Amino acid sequence: MTKDALKIWMALPVGARSKILSNVWCGQCRAGVTICDYSADFDRGLVVLRGFCATCGHKVARAIESCYKNKKPFYA
Ligand SMILES: [Zn+2]
Numbered sequence: 608m609t610k611d612a613l614k615i616w617m618a619l620p621v622g623a624r625s626k627i628l629s630n631v632w633c634g635q636c637r638a639g640v641t642i643c644d645y646s647a648d649f650d651r652g653l654v655v656l657r658g659f660c661a662t663c664g665h666k667v668a669r670a671i672e673s674c675y676k677n678k679k680p681f682y683a
Contacts, residue, residue, distance in 0.1 A: 612647040612654045616671065620657070627669065635665035642667050 616624070631642040645658025654671040 609648050612649050613652050616656070617649045619671075627656075627671065631658075631660075631667045631669045633660040633663065633665055633667050635663050636660060638662075640667065642669065 619627075623681040625638045628645075629641045630639045632638075633640040640659040640663075642656060642679055645656045648655050648657060648668065654672065656669045657666070658663065662668050
């Protein structure tokens with residue numbers, strides 16, 4: 608977990624965050640699921656959430672397309 612990544616993530620409006628959290632692709636369920644026990648990190652400068660599928664517990668991840676390390680969040 609990177610503090611900066613979490614900070615950028617937390618700077619997003621609650622509505623945008625809950626929308627993202629409840630629409631993460633799970634390869635096991637083959638559906639959009641809710642991510643739980645997630646942590647925020649950077650992957651090639653992009654904020655990525657890694658956690659587990661709320662339905663089956665499979666590992667899931669989601670890149671936040673508008674959250675770059677060196678840029679202000681798109682929504683801000
Ligand atoms: Zn699942």
